[in-house]
Amino acid sequence: MKIRRFIVLMLCAAFVLPASACGESGIDDISQNLTSYSITADYDGANTVTATAEITYVNNYDVALPELQFHLYPNAYRNGAQYQPVHSSEKDAAYPHGESYGGIEITSLKRDGEDLAVTLAGEDENILSVPLEKVLQPTAKVKLTMDFTLTVPQMRHRFGMTENSTNLGNWYPVACVYENGAFRNDPYYNNGDPFYSEIANYEVRLSVPAQMSAAMTGVCTLKEENGKNVYTSSARAVRDFAAVIGCFEIMEGDAGGVSVKYYYYSDPDPAASLAAAVDAVNVFGEKFGKYPYESFSVAETGFLQGGMEYPQLVMISDVLTPEVYREAIIHETAHQWFYGIVGSDQINYPWLDEAVVEYCTDLFYKWRPEYKVDFEKKVSDALSAFVLYCDIYKHGGKDDTSMNRAVYEYDNQTEYTYMTYVKGSLMLDSLRRTIGDDAFVAALRSYVSEYYLENAKPDCLIACFEKKSGKELKSFFDSWTSGKVHLFAD
Numbered sequence: 001m002k003i004r005r006f007i008v009l010m011l012c013a014a015f016v017l018p019a020s021a022c023g024e025s026g027i028d029d030i031s032q033n034l035t036s037y038s039i040t041a042d043y044d045g046a047n048t049v050t051a052t053a054e055i056t057y058v059n060n061y062d063v064a065l066p067e068l069q070f071h072l073y074p075n076a077y078r079n080g081a082q083y084q085p086v087h088s089s090e091k092d093a094a095y096p097h098g099e100s101y102g103g104i105e106i107t108s109l110k111r112d113g114e115d116l117a118v119t120l121a122g123e124d125e126n127i128l129s130v131p132l133e134k135v136l137q138p139t140a141k142v143k144l145t146m147d148f149t150l151t152v153p154q155m156r157h158r159f160g161m162t163e164n165s166t167n168l169g170n171w172y173p174v175a176c177v178y179e180n181g182a183f184r185n186d187p188y189y190n191n192g193d194p195f196y197s198e199i200a201n202y203e204v205r206l207s208v209p210a211q212m213s214a215a216m217t218g219v220c221t222l223k224e225e226n227g228k229n230v231y232t233s234s235a236r237a238v239r240d241f242a243a244v245i246g247c248f249e250i251m252e253g254d255a256g257g258v259s260v261k262y263y264y265y266s267d268p269d270p271a272a273s274l275a276a277a278v279d280a281v282n283v284f285g286e287k288f289g290k291y292p293y294e295s296f297s298v299a300e301t302g303f304l305q306g307g308m309e310y311p312q313l314v315m316i317s318d319v320l321t322p323e324v325y326r327e328a329i330i331h332e333t334a335h336q337w338f339y340g341i342v343g344s345d346q347i348n349y350p351w352l353d354e355a356v357v358e359y360c361t362d363l364f365y366k367w368r369p370e371y372k373v374d375f376e377k378k379v380s381d382a383l384s385a386f387v388l389y390c391d392i393y394k395h396g397g398k399d400d401t402s403m404n405r406a407v408y409e410y411d412n413q414t415e416y417t418y419m420t421y422v423k424g425s426l427m428l429d430s431l432r433r434t435i436g437d438d439a440f441v442a443a444l445r446s447y448v449s450e451y452y453l454e455n456a457k458p459d460c461l462i463a464c465f466e467k468k469s470g471k472e473l474k475s476f477f478d479s480w481t482s483g484k485v486h487l488f489a490d
Contacts, residue, residue, distance in 0.1 A: 027293070057141065101153055102151040126188060150168075165265070197240055218233035238311035344456050344457070
């Protein structure tokens with residue numbers, strides 16, 4: 001889950017511290033032969049969603065597949081789940097009214113019209129296994145139909161409901177990535193964002209009570225039907241689909257032809273929040289390549305951490321102070337490029353998107369001085385915080401300051417935050433000062449262009465920096481990510 005700079009500052013207080021070459025035409029081309037999800041869902045206004053998903057799965061791998069596997073992320077929220085969605089230390093904040101449970105039940109499964117038994121697999125009943133009548137050859141398709149029911153827990157989380165909103169993040173059966181001869185069926189770790197997915201096309205029809213509205217991935221239309229508000233959304237070549245439901249006020253702006261919508265219910269200065277979103281889309285589009293989608297939405301919601309990114313939609317916590325709230329919007333908007341346009345394995349390489357986004361959030365203030373946020377002070381504060389954290393960490397008997405760990409290899413959220421976000425941003429600041437501003441920005445722009453709507457690895461990012469700087473940088477990155485670079489005194 002998203003742990004932003006505001007949490008770092010809170011922890012410091014506890015320590016007594018002071019345009020892409022692809023573009024929209026690329027979307028047209030890329031979306032032609034993708035797996036597609038057509039989902040019809042009905043939300044009852046309480047805690048239940050009933051849905052049907054018709055999935056046309058396309059084998060875009062270069063091997064024949066004997067079966068298919070789908071993540072059932074909501075099962076992490078059920079009573080008795082082996083992998084809980086939040087760490088025990090965060091349960092009081094996540095469940096303000098006491099523990100609540102949810103989950104997903106697949107009530108019917110068909111393959112090309114043939115009824116199949118529902119088979120759960122994975123370490124924690126978190127995978128739906130779908131047998132195939134015969135192996136699915138590369139480029140071949142199969143049509144699956146799944147009826148399912150969601151129970152949404154009462155909690156402040158990416159899949160959860162509060163008195164003001166309901167978050168549907170990672171809520172439907174999601175096709176597992178296939179790599180190295182197997183499906184990636186990782187469980188739902190409570191550190192970071194335990195997700196890894198391919199891009200797909202979506203058509204989603206979501207019905208909600210008449211007094212409610214929905215912010216969703218994609219381009220939405222609204223009509224009234226049988227006393228309910230029915231939202232229909234189309235999204236092409238995105239790597240996930242999410243929605244936030246609530247009784248919202250809505251403001252709209254424009255960022256170079258991108259429709260930017262802001263959904264809110266308690267924000268005292270919604271115009272400033274919308275402006276931050278518009279400015280972020282403009283700035284990051286100018287620096288890293290044009291935003292390829294027609295719309296982008298920001299939704300205020302009940303959430304445990306600062307925010308959470310999804311394609312064309314971000315969730316922002318309703319308990320943040322105004323300054324931190326705007327920064328969370330900027331941070332999550334940067335994720336539209338680094339996670340959204342360029343995907344990555346967020347489980348095994350969490351620093352790859354989070355370090356880049358954290359540092360780009362700081363750079364936003366350098367590029368937009370009218371926000372009156374001192375960029376150099378932000379870097380200095382991050383360094384001071386990291387030095388103190390490592391000093392306390394070291395005296396606690398630990399000396400592992402590596403960044404190249406999977407999310408489940410960190411002992412807790414605090415360690416994950418400092419190594420992934422804070423140290424990651426310090427690494428990139430050191431790199432920028434070494435190779436210069438122009439080469440730094442050119443490398444990130446090249447990274448977006450070369451791995452446009454694909455999944456990248458750390459070596460991909462490193463190669464872009466080497467190419468644009470003309471320097472050998474592998475050892476630089478290895479020293480930082482392996483923990484050999486220490487920013488505190490022995």
